Amino acid sequence: MLLRPSLMDDEMDRGYLGRVKRLNGFREKRETTDALRAWDACLRGNVGRVATTELLSHCAAVSLETFSNSHMTLPWRRAITPFHPEIAHGSAEAASIHRISGFRLARDGAYLCPECIAGDHSSAGFSHWRREHQIPGRYLCGRHQMPLRRVENEWAFLEAPVAHLADSVPIAYALMEASCQNPVTKSFNAIGEALMARTAPLPLRSVMRALKRRARALDLQVDGSALRRPLLSDLILDACPTDWLEDVFPAARAKRRGVRHHQLDGVLYLSNAASSVEAYLLASAVLFESPDEAIGAFIAENASDAPPVRRRSKSAPAMKSLREAYVAAEGRYSAVAVRCETSLAIARARLERMGLPNLVRGRAQRDFRNAAVAFYRQGLPLAEAAAIGGVPCADLEALVREAGVALIDVLDLMRNEAALQAA
Ligand SMILES: [Zn+2]
Structure with missing residues (x-):
């Protein structure tokens, strides 16, 4: 008999394996995976070699899709791929992907938030490792806005996080500062987050085409021939704080100014994946004006590749799905489009009709959401609400107008009615 703990919210796959291990009194990882395999074979018959991540999804009684999308780093690592991008991260066809790379980390070490x-201890009596903390570029806990701490052990997850508080070290202040204040690092995080929310990867060819188009417009070197134009890798080097860049993409340590760096520059011309997903995110963050623009370009390129039937079936998400995605994406249109697997143009058109304006506009530090809360919920005058969000008054006024479409429709109806009666 195997004791099977309930999966916790955002619990990291390795951390869940650790809780199965500890709950059942196993001494090591191998003993735990052997027991999981035996339990699974007994339950489902002899079904051949099953990936550890799939065993864990059975143990947690959730679908592989749920386990993949909410508890693994696979959606980050596989966000952009040349290899079978049509296969969703958690689909049955992804079994070999799970066997080969399902259990890997997205960055070295284990990260925790005290x-x-x-x-966790006060609410549940035990703590668990969170996936959100293990993503490259994350240095603050999203819940507490507190700096994370790092453990130099990729299997620290087998023990409870509290057991590693003493041997964890705080994140360097420079990394946190870079992550929070630099527009490129913020864009890197936002694009990565939006792509990770997808249930399937984006094809590398679509992303490469979008990046190349933008690089050409900026007159950068876009191929591997003799150097004639400025390099994308130099642009990245100039735009990113050095410590941050070398932490999220360690291969950048080998970058020399004016010299081609294949893992960075190759994202524009190597069709078999020049590098890890972080290189594509870095390129996206420096080439595009905003995360919305980058994601919109990727989705548009991808849509132009998709067969017509697939495009038709995904072209009109229901209002309920759009509304839920809008809430989950905190009002960012591009992320809503990704979640609903539709184009940015379609998402924009439908959301505008629903009176749900884009709350993320441009790269500047403008908090439209806070401004809207101050105006609608707290009842502050427009100018005061705009000041709270650091938003130009005219822009907040435009947002308020966009949110008033239902009233506009009714006013038009009244006008038509009045015209009919007068006729
Ligand atoms: Zn926290």
Whole structure:
């Protein structure tokens, strides 16, 4: 008999394996995976070699799709791929992907938040490792806005996070500062987050085409021939704080100014994946004006590749799905389009008709959401609400007008009615 703990919210796959291990009194990882395999074979018959991540999804009684999309780093690592991008991360066809690379980390070490640990202990009596903390470029806990701590052990997940508080070290202040304040690092995080929310990868060829188009417009070197134009890798080097760049993409340490760096520059011309997903995110963050623009370009390129039937079936998400995605994406149109697997243009058109304006506009530090809360919920005058969000008054006024489409429709109806009666 195997004791099977309930999966916790955002729990990291390796951390869940650790809880199965500890709950059942196993001493090591191998003993735990052997027991999982035996339990699974007994339950489902002899079904051949099953990936550890799939065994864990059975143990947690959730679909492989749920386990992949909410508990693994696979959607980050496989966000852009040349290899079978049509296969969703958690589909039955992804079995070999799970066997080969399902259990890997997205960055070295294990990251924890002391505040989360304290909160978990007071609410549940134990703590768990969160996937959100293990993503490259994340240095603050999203819940507590507190700096994460790092453990130099990729299997620290087998023990409870609290057991590693003493041997964890704080994230360097420079990394946190870079992550929060630099527009390129923020864009890197936002694009990565939006792509990770997808249930399937984006084809590398679509992303490469979008990046190349933008690089050409900026007159950068877009192929592997003799150097004649400025390099994308130099642009990245100039735009990113060095410590941050070398932490999210360690291969950048070998970059020399004016010299081609194949893992960075190759994202524009190597069709079999020049590098890890972080190189594509870095290129996207420096080439495009905003995360929305980058994601919109990728989705548009991808849509132009998709067969007509597939495009038709995904072209009109229901209002309920759009509304839920809008909430989950905190009002960012491009992320809504990704979640609903539709184009940015379609998402924009439908959301505007629903009176749900884009709350993320441009790269500047403007908090339209806070401004809208101050105006609608707290009842502050427009100018005061705009000041709270750091938003130009005219822009907030435009947002308020966009949110008033239902009233506009009714006013038009009244006008038509009045015209009919007068006729
Ligand atoms: Zn936290």
